[in-house]
Amino acid sequence: xxxxxxxxxxxxxxxxxxxLEANLARMKEVVQLRNTxxxxxLKTAKSLEVAKLAMTFSGGGATVSTLKxxxxxxxxxxxxxLYAVAISPQKLKRVSALRAEGIDLKIVVDSVDMAxxxxxxxxxxxxxxxxxxxxxxxxxxxxxxxEDSAQLVAIGWELDRYQQLQxxxxxxxxxxxxxxxxxxxxFAHNEAKSACAAAETLxxxxxxxxxVSIGSTPTALAGESYDGVSELRAGVFxxxxxxxxxxxxxxxxxxxxxxLTTVISTDMTANRVVVDAGWMALSRDRGTAGQAQDYxxxxxxxxxxxxxxxxxxxxxxQEHGIICVRPGSGATxxxxxxxxxxxxxxxxACATAAQHGAYHVINSQAEIEAVWPRFSGW
Amino acid sequence: xxxxxxxxxxxxxxxxxxxLEANLARMKEVVQLRNTxxxxxLKTAKSLEVAKLAMTFSGGGATVSTLKxxxxxxxxxxxxxLYAVAISPQKLKRVSALRAEGIDLKIVVDSVDMAxxxxxxxxxxxxxxxxxxxxxxxxxxxxxxxEDSAQLVAIGWELDRYQQLQxxxxxxxxxxxxxxxxxxxxFAHNEAKSACAAAETLxxxxxxxxxVSIGSTPTALAGESYDGVSELRAGVFxxxxxxxxxxxxxxxxxxxxxxLTTVISTDMTANRVVVDAGWMALSRDRGTAGQAQDYxxxxxxxxxxxxxxxxxxxxxxQEHGIICVRPGSGATxxxxxxxxxxxxxxxxACATAAQHGAYHVINSQAEIEAVWPRFSGW
Numbered sequence: 204x205x206x207x208x209x210x211x212x213x214x215x216x217x218x219x220x221x222x223l224e225a226n227l228a229r230m231k232e233v234v235q236l237r238n239t240x241x242x243x244x245l246k247t248a249k250s251l252e253v254a255k256l257a258m259t260f261s262g263g264g265a266t267v268s269t270l271k272x273x274x275x276x277x278x279x280x281x282x283x284x285l286y287a288v289a290i291s292p293q294k295l296k297r298v299s300a301l302r303a304e305g306i307d308l309k310i311v312v313d314s315v316d317m318a319x320x321x322x323x324x325x326x327x328x329x330x331x332x333x334x335x336x337x338x339x340x341x342x343x344x345x346x347x348x349x350e351d352s353a354q355l356v357a358i359g360w361e362l363d364r365y366q367q368l369q370x371x372x373x374x375x376x377x378x379x380x381x382x383x384x385x386x387x388x389x390f391a392h393n394e395a396k397s398a399c400a401a402a403e404t405l406x407x408x409x410x411x412x413x414x415v416s417i418g419s420t421p422t423a424l425a426g427e428s429y430d431g432v433s434e435l436r437a438g439v440f441x442x443x444x445x446x447x448x449x450x451x452x453x454x455x456x457x458x459x460x461x462x463l464t465t466v467i468s469t470d471m472t473a474n475r476v477v478v479d480a481g482w483m484a485l486s487r488d489r490g491t492a493g494q495a496q497d498y499x500x501x502x503x504x505x506x507x508x509x510x511x512x513x514x515x516x517x518x519x520x521q522e523h524g525i526i527c528v529r530p531g532s533g534a535t536x537x538x539x540x541x542x543x544x545x546x547x548x549x550x551x552a553c554a555t556a557a558q559h560g561a562y563h564v565i566n567s568q569a570e571i572e573a574v575w576p577r578f579s580g581w
Numbered sequence: 582x583x584x585x586x587x588x589x590x591x592x593x594x595x596x597x598x599x600x601l602e603a604n605l606a607r608m609k610e611v612v613q614l615r616n617t618x619x620x621x622x623l624k625t626a627k628s629l630e631v632a633k634l635a636m637t638f639s640g641g642g643a644t645v646s647t648l649k650x651x652x653x654x655x656x657x658x659x660x661x662x663l664y665a666v667a668i669s670p671q672k673l674k675r676v677s678a679l680r681a682e683g684i685d686l687k688i689v690v691d692s693v694d695m696a697x698x699x700x701x702x703x704x705x706x707x708x709x710x711x712x713x714x715x716x717x718x719x720x721x722x723x724x725x726x727x728e729d730s731a732q733l734v735a736i737g738w739e740l741d742r743y744q745q746l747q748x749x750x751x752x753x754x755x756x757x758x759x760x761x762x763x764x765x766x767x768f769a770h771n772e773a774k775s776a777c778a779a780a781e782t783l784x785x786x787x788x789x790x791x792x793v794s795i796g797s798t799p800t801a802l803a804g805e806s807y808d809g810v811s812e813l814r815a816g817v818f819x820x821x822x823x824x825x826x827x828x829x830x831x832x833x834x835x836x837x838x839x840x841l842t843t844v845i846s847t848d849m850t851a852n853r854v855v856v857d858a859g860w861m862a863l864s865r866d867r868g869t870a871g872q873a874q875d876y877x878x879x880x881x882x883x884x885x886x887x888x889x890x891x892x893x894x895x896x897x898x899q900e901h902g903i904i905c906v907r908p909g910s911g912a913t914x915x916x917x918x919x920x921x922x923x924x925x926x927x928x929x930a931c932a933t934a935a936q937h938g939a940y941h942v943i944n945s946q947a948e949i950e951a952v953w954p955r956f957s958g959w
Contacts, residue, residue, distance in 0.1 A: 214959060246899060268900045288900045289845040292920045313846050317919050344901050345846035345855045467667040468691050468723035477723045487865035487932055521624060521931055522646045522666045523722050541695050542670045553899055554865055560958050580938050581592055
């Protein structure tokens with residue numbers, strides 16, 4: 204097996220094990236301090252090995268974003284799963300097949316329409332699937348709006364017909380747009396309060412609401428009180444990325460994920476270097492474009508991980524990354540030659556990791572400790 | 582085997598075989614009309630089955646963007662390959678291994694520095710690797726600039742030391758920024774003229790220049806004369822996409838690739854529908870953002886492929902696509918229910934296809950004819 208990153212073919216994905224473990228330890232501390240339960244979201248990592256590490260302080264459950272993730276994780280012993288994307292009728296058969304194998308897969312709906320499909324499915328199969336009602340706290344995608352309590356209760360009653368109502372679920376996705384701890388705390392407080400209010404609305408109507416599930420990396424790390432909340436969910440915190448650094452919940456030195464790349468062309472008169480990590484290796488994600496500090500296609504580091512301030516992947520084609528000095532920064536381009544190795548910190552860990560088939564797990568001496576395969580697809 | 586797209590799990594990738602074949606036939610006609618040779622770029626499709634169709638009018642060779650593509654295609658009988666990304670010293674061993682297996686893999690350099698690495702590699706191994714000098718016609722990435730004839734000749738002489746100089750290669754990537762046929766024709770003319778001029782510079786210096794390789798989908802389709810050009814390269818034309826439609830070299834009805842998706846949430850008061858194709862299925866590519874008509878994350882079509890004008894995927898999260906009316910268009914949102922199927926035309930075929938493990942090949946009756954696996958990685 205390859206022993207040092209010097210020997211790896213590029214581009215490839217590196218995972219710094221020390222940073223991964225420190226990020227996990229930090230969330231573990233938050234979860235213990237807040238005396239709540241944790242259901243890690245495994246959509247960022249999509250890796251059995253990372254899942255095992257993250258499950259050590261889970262309340263037993265995990266979150267997934269695809270049924271494929273549920274099938275793979277379920278087959279490997281993680282049996283308490285929440286599929287946190289609104290379900291469609293066509294997917295119920297696969298949910299049912301998983302439940303028949305002993306996987307306690309819970310699902311999410313946001314409409315009476317879909318709740319009726321669930322009732323019809325129960326009437327055909329006799330199978331009750333524990334279901335959470337998705338709440339829309341920030342008006343950005345699916346979910347029942349808080350002010351629409353009639354809708355919430357109507358879904359609740361439809362799910363209650365066959366004892367399928369398990370609780371409520373919210374994801375404060377708009378927290379990614381914040382950038383200071385006081386706003387994050389307020390947002391986290393509001394996320395918890397709103398989800399609890401929705402649960403109360405259901406209970407006031409005479410319905411049960413066992414589970415109140417909330418979370419996102421920024422709010423899970425910022426929140427101070429979780430009275431009434433059953434569980435927190437978060438995923439990207441395991442790796443962190445430039446977007447989370449811009450939100451203010453980590454520093455660049457916490458980012459566990461990077462893309463190892465090789466210089467393939469230099470033009471020092473144009474102050475430009477081309478590397479073999481294009482968007483195929485980095486993803487097209489430009490998540491920092493809307494933040495105070497834009498990192499274009501990624502932050503450039505030396506092979507040992509040292510950040511080269513204001514040296515960025517300014518543009519990307521399929522297999523070409525164009526490295527330049529941040530416009531206007533006055534930084535100096537380091538002297539690089541063809542064959543030199545660099546690392547790129549990603550805008551968005553979920554998107555960059557998804558471009559790769561495996562993690563090359565490295566220790567602090569940049570030795571390869573393991574290769575952890577990733578799964579993908581739906 | 583699944584017989585109809587109605588039975589597919591979503592999201593998934595559809596490939597319309599009739600359109601694929603029509604697009605290939607169109608390029609075949611261009612190649613024959615212009616009396617030139619064609620070296621299809623297989624980086625868009627990354628599929629043995631598509632490769633076989635595209636090779637029917639190739640001059641025998643193909644183009645790749647990764648050594649992995651070369652290894653897979655080489656193992657399946659495509660032996661004349663050009664790796665059209667500037668090589669780094671570390672990759673020479675894999676090139677050499679492929680050549681030892683009888684794969685005539687040609688490579689690309691743009692510097693005396695890398696040409697010297699090739700000389701050193703020859704001195705160690707005794708192996709001459711046919712090499713093209715990359716030209717930079719539009720100042721956007723790697724390649725020798727046309728005005729830098731001293732550099733061009735110096736690379737040529739270094740490669741000539743051990744008979745490794747095969748020719749010159751250019752890619753008119755900036756043609757993607759054009760939008761009318763007269764500009765495209767001029768650009769294509771300039772691409773051919775400049776590459777031939779570089780070849781002449783080498784020949785005038787007493788060097789040989791057997792191959793003059795040029796191309797991009799827009800210029801290959803627009804060019805009118807290829808005197809002195811050995812071969813054209815193009816890849817995305819096989820599938821086309823919204824970017825190419827914006828460039829003006831295809832219509833939406835030519836786009837062979839789409840993502841099949843299912844409605845998972847509707848909010849008709851907000852005129853918004855959420856589908857299960859997020860950026861994981863569509864990619865983060867926003868290639869039309871810089872064009873006259875922006876399609877955000879994709880053009881929405883009915884399940885049968887009928888384009889819903891001004892209905893777009895306006896935003897995308899990992900597994901959520903947010904479908905809205907184009908702002909300001911005054912279009913009406915179709916009445917959609919949870920479970921309804923839609924298709925999304927991609928901004929950029931290379932990026933969207935790369936998010937999937939296989940093509941579901943459909944005929945004009947939307948019946949599944951085959952599942953063609955895709956390869957990936959480096």
